[in-house]
Amino acid sequence: MPANDTMDIDPSASSGLSQAQSPVNYKLKFILSGHTSSISSIKFSHDGSMLASAGPDKMIKIWDTETGDIIHTFKGHKEGINDIAWSTDGEHVASASDDRTVMIWSMELREAVKTLSGHTNVVFCVNFNPHSNMLVSGGYDESVILWDIARGKPIKVLPAHSDPVTAVSFNHDGTLIVSCAMDGLMRIWDAESGQCLKTLVDDDNPICSHVRFTPNSRFVLCSTQDSTVRLWNYQTSRCVKTYTGHVNRTYCIPNAFVTTAPKGTYVVSGSEDGKIFIWDLQSRQVLQIIDGHRDVVLAIATHPTKNIIASASMEKDLTIKFWADS
Secondary structure, eight states: OOSSOEEEOOTTOEESSOTTTOSOOEEEEEEEEOOSSOOOEEEEOTTSSEEEEEOTTSEEEEEETTTOOEEEEEEOOSSOEEEEEEOTTSSEEEEEETTSEEEEEETTTTEEEEEEEOOSSOEEEEEEOTTSSEEEEEETTSOEEEEETTTTEEEEEEOOOSSOEEEEEEOTTSSEEEEEETTSEEEEEETTTOOEEEEEEOTTOOOEEEEEEOTTSSSEEEEETTTEEEEEETTTTEEEEEEESSOOSSSOOOEEEEOOOTTOOEEEEEOTTSEEEEEETTTOOEEEEEEOOSSOEEEEEEOSSSSEEEEEEOTTOOEEEEEEEO
């Protein structure tokens, strides 16, 4: 692994389906190198100009998505980082760490401007609300905490689950929060009152790795450790679509939506066999399998305005790869 942050091209990466079979054909655009351990989280800024990455090496790296150049490396957490999130204006990055804190970093000042302390165990997930005046975080203390960013204090501490919380996210207008946990439950919360409005659970009750609202906030997409991604109508408490083919039995692998494609919406997930799976949201058909990494694809992000997917991997393959639909 090179000591400095670099970008290179890997011509050998291949896709699982030919262009003739599928409306998508993602090909490798470039590779980012610089982390010294597994990459646990990658996120595009809301305008798509930057990508943030983080992991157990305690570093947050900010990349230019046009050139692949490193913009800045933030350091300050005492333990590894599990998740990162961008504020809507791209001015701040929040990070959730094993050191039991959430830190907020200023892109302008190039330093941490807030440290949020309130979790009593590892903080595993974090997200801003749309106005970026509040944060939600979840952790191994089984709680979900809603934070007032200006004051740097918890607004509400929700005893949310009976196992570690693996994902938390707001809907598009910030009125609802969805959480999921290793207890196999997904919960919808009223962001203002902190009241639990709905609990969703699959019959087999597999560990929930990740959950997010769909772009229109009418459904939630949940990844579970039975190698399945499910689309739920949370109003009717029904699973309406199921996506399979990838391997997910051990790690918390996130899912993502591609909403920039000309022919509909796609669902994307990493896989423990080093691949990236792309499904058609409506038909559930696998559109492409990208054979992209030499280890578990632990992190996935989709560009907000371009047909670009970023993926990142674990110990044997410390790279971030950008894939563009040709």
